[in-house]
Amino acid sequence: MPTDSRKHQSLYCSSSTVVVVVVVVVVVVVVVVVVVVVVVVVAVVVVVVVVVVVVVVVAVVDKIVVVVSR
Known part of the structure; x- marks a missing residue:
């Protein structure tokens, strides 16, 4: 039983990590686009x-040349 709950917790952890990674990637892309x-x-x-x-x-220079040539 404990292993099952652990698995569920790690799955939850990884899904929240994926959300954080996606948010970070989106922010980085937006910053790069703004900089470009x-x-x-x-x-x-x-x-x-x-x-x-x-x-x-x-x-x-053209005017100076005209004045000088006169």
Whole structure:
């Protein structure tokens, strides 16, 4: 009889452990997705800033070259 109750208890333990593992996995997946989204957004912002800076620098240099050539 004691072995039977022990088995039942270990089964209960393992099922609760499975629930905890599933919750942890879901949380980890959500965190990873959020981090990936943040990284992508930051990368897009950096690319946009770099493009704007390059365009401004090219425009300024172009004007300087025009002024100097005159």
